[in-house]
Amino acid sequence: MAASLLAFLLLLVGGMFSTSTPPPGPLEKVFQYIELHQDEFVQTLKEWVAVESNWVQPVPRLRxxxxxxxxxxxxxxxxxxARxxxxxxxxxxxxDGQTLPIPPILLAELGSDPKKPTVCFSGHTDVQPARQEDRWLTDPYTLTEVDGKLYGRGTTDxxxxxxxxxxxxxxxxxxxxxLPVNVKFLIKGMEEARSLALEELVWKEKSGFFSSVDCIVILDNLWISQRKPALIYGTRGNSYFTVEVKCRDQDFHSGTFGGILNESMADLVALLGSLVDKSGCILVPGLYEHVAPVTEEKRMYEAIDLDVGEFRSSSRVKGLLFDTKEELLMHLWRYPSLSIHGIxxxxxxxxxxxxxPGRVIGKFSIRLVPxxxxxxxxxxxxxHLEYIFSKRNSSxxxxxxxxxxxxxxxxxxxxHQYLA
Amino acid sequence: MAASLLAFLLLLVGGMFSTSTPPPGPLEKVFQYIELHQDEFVQTLKEWVAVESNWVQPVPRLRxxxxxxxxxxxxxxxxxxARxxxxxxxxxxxxDGQTLPIPPILLAELGSDPKKPTVCFSGHTDVQPARQEDRWLTDPYTLTEVDGKLYGRGTTDxxxxxxxxxxxxxxxxxxxxxLPVNVKFLIKGMEEARSLALEELVWKEKSGFFSSVDCIVILDNLWISQRKPALIYGTRGNSYFTVEVKCRDQDFHSGTFGGILNESMADLVALLGSLVDKSGCILVPGLYEHVAPVTEEKRMYEAIDLDVGEFRSSSRVKGLLFDTKEELLMHLWRYPSLSIHGIxxxxxxxxxxxxxPGRVIGKFSIRLVPxxxxxxxxxxxxxHLEYIFSKRNSSxxxxxxxxxxxxxxxxxxxxHQYLA
Structure with a gap:
């Protein structure tokens, strides 16, 4: 996986801001160099993976x-x-009141030719915890090759x-x-903690480090499948809702009150049940009205290399709402969706x-699209919720x-950035 | 409140196992005695209420x-x-591994006349915690009289x-x-902790303390309203259900999977929403079939002294599912009810x-009646749930x-116990 990514990023760097195909010579040499040094690159990744750099369980050792x-x-x-x-x-x-130092954010610069555009690569070196119950098949902190793929926590993220x-x-x-561009790096160590301290740094370095940056390439994105990297050119938004139903602040005992109350959970379950049908279609009237109509983009989905069966099995689900690649991708990328998160x-x-329960709060969100x-x-x-609730005549x-x-x-x- | 209970219990003790009205003389004297000693009785209750005997927060001081x-x-x-x-x-x-001694259970006996029946009174001296957020209007551990009523944690329970x-x-x-009966007392100190250690004691004393007991009067019951004690002669049962919906063991992120999954929460909300309607009527087919038909018992509900408005306001709810006393009592006592507890x-x-969420478990229970x-x-x-689920075609x-x-x-x- 690391080797494929390398090739992908080389294409990205090599081709960026160049409207003509680069001369075959240099790039061929670069690929040769990669082949020759692959073991060395993998060895460094192995050393990185071995560091259990997760922050979630705030054990000072891990910090x-x-x-x-x-x-x-x-x-x-x-x-x-690099500087x-x-x-x-x-x-x-x-x-709990404990105070821990935040790992430093690294800002690196390579080249400052005012005639070249400046590309900043942004990534992170912290990882999510790898728990026993996540059912790892190999030791998460030992980079392990299985069938030509490298497994280990942080290998992709x-x-x-x-x-x-x-x-x-x-x-x-x-x-x-x-290099055809000036390169900058922004490497964070608390990305999985909502990029703690990053926003402050961005404001602080607005007219410093970031002033000369023409575009930022985020290294932390998804592949389209286990074989294909992706160039991401959009993401859905999100509207997150809470719906509270309150009978009273205190809970009741079902033995002494069951049967005579407008129970807040019954109201809430009815409200949440009115949001989305069994096909994943959002039932809020008017919601699809402004969704951008499907254009010739449809051909792009057809051209994408994605095996639905493989996607389903790698997602470890028995079934999906859609059978074709095109429908799946469109419902993941360009249609809104509604998920109920909890109560x-x-x-x-x-x-x-x-x-x-006397007072309950349902949580759901809608992924938004142009x-x-x-x-x-x-x-x-x-x-919509007010209408559904009014029909219940609940007190x-x-x-x-x-x-x-x-x-x-x-x-x-x-x-031109995407064309590159 | 304590004084009313006294009168109630006196009637109970005085009249028990006697088919004729007791001679007026002795009972009148007993009532007089109570009037004379009321302050002293209230003073003792005040001392008892002042002891913060709750176990829930296991702070050794409270134990x-x-x-x-x-x-x-x-x-x-x-x-x-008493012995x-x-x-x-x-x-x-x-x-957390900490070990604390359980308070002793008190077994007391007064009289052992083989010609008299033996009544055992069972009660407890521990209380639920009284928390700030429960919005007490008086200090819970200071017995306080307001409008002729005594307030304090443990005053009734x-x-x-x-x-x-x-x-x-x-x-x-x-x-x-x-006394017309032999009296026994069983006084527990961990009732709010599911009567810790009681079952073991009952088995141990089966042929000892409990062998001569003809009936047990449980002192820990509800009043029918703020003014009326109650003789409880039945309680509803309970069938507690869990319904698990599993997509996979791991959760998903709505940004990367929202729109293409049979989401387990959507399935569960539909299942829970199919159980009970907005009037509290259980929608499980056949459930009301075997509910005992309403007989002349209906006249008993009519005769019960309960003010619906007062009940509603003391329950601190804006509205109830029923307007009449008879409907309220019947839905609390003699009809089944279904409550959704959570997820x-x-x-x-x-x-x-x-x-x-990848895997969710809904919890609900049905109060059962003869x-x-x-x-x-x-x-x-x-x-019913299998039918509802099958209609969703969920994977x-x-x-x-x-x-x-x-x-x-x-x-x-x-x-004869109830007639007494």
Whole structure:
């Protein structure tokens, strides 16, 4: 997987901002260099994977490994001859009051030719925890090759891609081939913690490090399948809703109150059940009205190399809502979808409790696509839930709120960056 | 409240096992005695209420107060001249490994005339915690009189009734009036912890303390309203169900999977939504078939003194499913009811998380009444959910299980115990 990514990123770097095909000579040499040094690249990835750099369980030992990862990445960047700043981002206070230092964010620069565009590669070296119950087939912290694929925590998210990009640049440097762009790196160590301290740094470096950046390539994206990398040119947005139903603040006992109440859970289940049908179709009236009509883009889905059976089995689900590649991709990428996430305030623990919850909060969100307007969706959802609730003649109180709003974005794929 | 209970229990003790009205003389004297000693009785209750004898937060200081309560109750029982055994019931291990002694269970006996029946009064001296967020209007551990009512944690559950019963017996003793029954007391200190250690003791004392007991009066029951005590002659049973819907063991991210899955939450919400309608009517086919037909019992509900408005406001709900006293009582007592308790495996915390839960477990239970057979209900519920699920054509896996089963019981109110 690491080798494929390398090739992918080389194409990206090699071809960027060049409207004509690069001369075959240099790129062929670069590929040869990669073949020759593959074991060395994989060895470095192995060393990176071995560092258990997850922050989720805030055990100080593990936080030290986040700092260790920053050190390893800094070594690689300095090996390229980059000017490197290791930016101290302060401390992070845990809910228990404990204070831990945040690993530094690395800012590296290679080349500052004002005639060349500047590309910034952004990635991270922290990982999600690898738990026993996640059923790993190999040791997550020992990079292991099985059937030509490399397995290990962080191999794809995101140590592998970060190293692949560094290795690509190193190949150009080693061969003394001039890069067609100035390169910058932004390497984070707390991405899985919602990129703690990043926003502050971006504002601080707005007229510094980031002022000369023409485009940012995010190294942390999905592949379209197990064999194909992807160039992402848009993501869906999200409108996150909460719907609270309150009978009273206190819970009831079903033995002494069951049978005479408008139970808040019955109301909430009816409300949540009115949102989406068994085919995944959103039942909120008007919601599909502004979805951008399907254009000749349809041919693009047809051309994409994706095996539905393989996708299903690698997702470990028995069935999907759609059978064809085109329908699957369109429902993942260009149609809105609604997911019910859970309920706050009800009984959620293992075991049995005969509680009638007094006040419950349902949570669901709608993935937004062009040209669905977030504020229109919010109004439609509120009106729909108010209508459903009014039909129940419940004496309870219902409150619909929006918890989070992210607009969808789509880039112009005719833009020179995407053409490159 | 304590005074009313006293009168109630006196009637109970005075009249028990006697088919003719007791001579007016002795009972009038007993009532006079109560009037004269009311302040003293209330003072003792005040002392009991002041002891914060809750076990729920296992703070060792509070456990000491459970033992203190056992001591206070033992003093009162000894004051009656009862033979008292304070039974050591061993230790209780907390989830954190800490071991705490369980407060003793008190077994007291007063009279052993083989010609008289033996009545055992059972109550407890531990309480539920009184938390700030429960919005007490007076200090829970300071017995406070407001408008002729006594407020304080444990005043009704269950310190008040235990003391009222002891006081009733003490009045007979002080007046040298012979009790018509042999009296036993069973006083527990861990009732709110599912009567820890009680079952073991009952088996151990089966042919000892309990062998001569003709009937047990449970002091820990509900009043029908704020003004009326109740003689309980039946309770509904309970069939507790779990319905699991599994897409896969792991959760999904709604950004990368939303729109193409049979989401387990959508299936579960549809299943839970099929159980009960907005009027509280259970939608499981056949469920009402075996419910005992309403007989002349209806006249009993009519005769019961319950103010619906007062009941509603004391329950702190804006509305109830029924407007008349008769409908309310029948739906609380003699019709089945279904409550949805919650969902395990979904997002239940405050805040927003864009998770698509992979595997969720819905929990609901049905209050059972005569002559609904528990195994028939289980079959009906399973068949119903299987039908609803089959209509969804979901590729997920559904499993319905029963977690708990309690049969309903109803006593013969023509029995001499109830007539007394």
């Amino acid at each position: 030290r490994e986040l700092h260790q990862m920053a050190g390893l990445a800094a070594d690689q960047l300095q090996g390229l001859g 490197l700043a290791s930016v101290d981002t302060g401390f992070h206070q845990l809910p 995101n140590k592998g891609p970060v190293l692949a990009c560094i290795n690509a640049v190193s190949a150009f440097k080693a061969l003394d081939e001039g 706050e305030g009800a009984f959620h623990e293992p075991g049995a409790k005969t509680v009638i 040209h669905v307007d977030m504020s229109v969706v919010e109004t439609q959802v509120k009106q 309870n109180q219902m409150t619909v709120s929006t918890a989070l709003g992210l607009h969808p974005w789509i880039a112009n794929i005719s833009d | 000491r107060e459970l033992h203190q309560m056992a001591g206070l109750a033992a003093d009162q029982l000894q004051g009656l001249g 008292l055994a304070s039974v050591d019931t061993g230790f209780h291990q907390l989830p 269950n310190k008040g009734p235990v003391l009222a019963c002891i006081n009733a017996v003490s009045a007979f003793k002080a007046l040298d009036e012979g 395990e495996g979904a997002f239940h915390e405050p805040g927003a998380k864009t998770v698509i 002559h609904v057979d528990m195994s028939v209900v289980e079959t009906q519920v399973k068949q 997920n896996q559904m499993t319905v299980s029963t977690a708990l089963g309690l049969h309903p019981w109803i006593a013969n109110i023509s029995d």
